[in-house]
Amino acid sequence: MQAKILPKANVSDYRISIDVFEGPLDLLLYLVKKEELNIYDIPITKITTAYIDYLQLMKNMNIEIAGEFILMAATLIRIKVRFLLPSSISDDDRDEEDPRGKLIRQLLEYRRFKQASAELEVIAQRRAKEFGRPDITYEEKKVEPLFELNLFELIEAFSSILAKKKDTFLEIIADEFNVQQKIKELNEIFSTHDMLNFLDIFYKAQTRLEAVTYFLAMLELVSIGALHIYQDRNFESIMIYKVTHDNDR
Amino acid sequence: MTDKKRVIEALLFSSAAPLSVRRIREIIDDKDSEGTTNERIMALITQLNEDYTAYGVAFKIIEVKDGYMIVTRAQYSRWIKKLYTITKATKLSQSSLQTLAIIAYKGPITRVDIDTIRGANSAGVIATLLKRELIKPTGRLNVAGRPILYDVSNNFFTYFGLKSKNELPKLREIEEMLNEAS
Numbered sequence: 001m002q003a004k005i006l007p008k009a010n011v012s013d014y015r016i017s018i019d020v021f022e023g024p025l026d027l028l029l030y031l032v033k034k035e036e037l038n039i040y041d042i043p044i045t046k047i048t049t050a051y052i053d054y055l056q057l058m059k060n061m062n063i064e065i066a067g068e069f070i071l072m073a074a075t076l077i078r079i080k081v082r083f084l085l086p087s088s089i090s091d092d093d094r095d096e097e098d099p100r101g102k103l104i105r106q107l108l109e110y111r112r113f114k115q116a117s118a119e120l121e122v123i124a125q126r127r128a129k130e131f132g133r134p135d136i137t138y139e140e141k142k143v144e145p146l147f148e149l150n151l152f153e154l155i156e157a158f159s160s161i162l163a164k165k166k167d168t169f170l171e172i173i174a175d176e177f178n179v180q181q182k183i184k185e186l187n188e189i190f191s192t193h194d195m196l197n198f199l200d201i202f203y204k205a206q207t208r209l210e211a212v213t214y215f216l217a218m219l220e221l222v223s224i225g226a227l228h229i230y231q232d233r234n235f236e237s238i239m240i241y242k243v244t245h246d247n248d249r
Numbered sequence: 250m251t252d253k254k255r256v257i258e259a260l261l262f263s264s265a266a267p268l269s270v271r272r273i274r275e276i277i278d279d280k281d282s283e284g285t286t287n288e289r290i291m292a293l294i295t296q297l298n299e300d301y302t303a304y305g306v307a308f309k310i311i312e313v314k315d316g317y318m319i320v321t322r323a324q325y326s327r328w329i330k331k332l333y334t335i336t337k338a339t340k341l342s343q344s345s346l347q348t349l350a351i352i353a354y355k356g357p358i359t360r361v362d363i364d365t366i367r368g369a370n371s372a373g374v375i376a377t378l379l380k381r382e383l384i385k386p387t388g389r390l391n392v393a394g395r396p397i398l399y400d401v402s403n404n405f406f407t408y409f410g411l412k413s414k415n416e417l418p419k420l421r422e423i424e425e426m427l428n429e430a431s
Contacts, residue, residue: 022347022369023368024368025369106365106368110366111427112420112424116350119418120349120409121341123410124341124346124408127410128340131320133265224387224397
């Protein structure tokens with residue numbers, strides 16, 4: 001639990017932002033516990049009053065209240081109103097038998113994971129007492145030293161490919177290629193190859209548009225970690241490797 | 250003939266990263282020696298651990314998802330901490346733990362679904378967890394916007410000393426515990 005005090009230059013008072021609650025669900029759960037309410041049958045008037053009182057208290061203490069806390073207040077009030085009004089008037093979600101249903105389910109789910117994270121913390125604390133060997137002595141044998149490329153080098157290499165692929169005539173192409181389809185093609189290629197030269201991928205491309213689509217598909221696969229791009233050293237050919245997870249026995 | 254048990258011990262002792270049974274097998278099986286089965290290697294590791302307990306040595310072998318590793322026993326942590334001056338900064342924050350728990354139990358999962366469960370924005374926490382390599386993107390969900398799916402990484406299992414998700418406390422048991430408490 002901690003509170004940060006953030007001085008604002010142009011205001012004479014101090015604003016405090018508070019990290020005690022992870023979010024509105026965390027605050028609700030705290031209030032349910034504090035007021036000793038039954039989580040499966042939360043008295044909506046009581047919890048709404050307690051929640052709004054708490055926000056008011058935070059406001060009085062000049063604690064900045066995040067938007068999600070206000071949103072939750074609105075949700076609570078809406079549920080409360082639905083209880084007060086005759087059912088025929090609130091016709092928008094008539095099929096839900098209990099207006100609190102969704103909120104209670106959310107709160108139970110949140111409580112479950114809050115507890116699970118406390119359990120994880122215990123496991124982490126136990127494991128943190130056991131020390132493995134620090135990574136200092138010997139480099140494990142790697143296949144060969146490779147430099148990872150940055151995006152700019154990659155785009156540079158790609159633009160040289162585009163320069164070679166001059167489209168001879170102009171034509172209007174109606175969404176002939178899409179990234180999805182090229183991802184599929186690349187996946188097929190890499191199901192039989194472990195690695196490919198960067199240039200090889202673009203041999204198949206007939207037009208610049210197709211080459212661009214291949215490039216985007218490749219970036220997509222790199223971003224989800226399916227492919228890796230390497231260069232042995234500067235100005236050498238760029239290689240694309242399939243990422244394999246062969247660590248399991 | 251060299252004692253395979255001792256070879257495995259030497260490998261585990263010298264390695265900073267966990268070693269899988271497969272990797273150990275690849276290393277210890279020379280061209281001239283007969284093949285060693287996975288079961289044999291696992292049995293030898295169990296024997297090593299039994300030796301360590303019997304002799305009361307300061308370390309033991311644990312199993313995580315990536316394989317086996319030698320670690321010091323918990324009762325020596327206070328001295329090792331002095332040796333490395335472990336800082337508090339390496340500990341995970343409450344929001345990190347919460348997000349990690351959701352990803353561990355529900356992954357692969359999108360950020361939006363994590364936000365819904367936490368009732369708060371998780372973008373910053375996810376960035377931190379990615380940087381610490383405790384989670385990894387595993388693909389994209391095929392809905393509008395194709396959001397990234399996250400799951401825990403192999404490093405997560407090494408960090409928590411777990412073999413698989415099956416070793417996490419069961420959510421059902423957590424729920425029962427909570428209901429008994431209230």
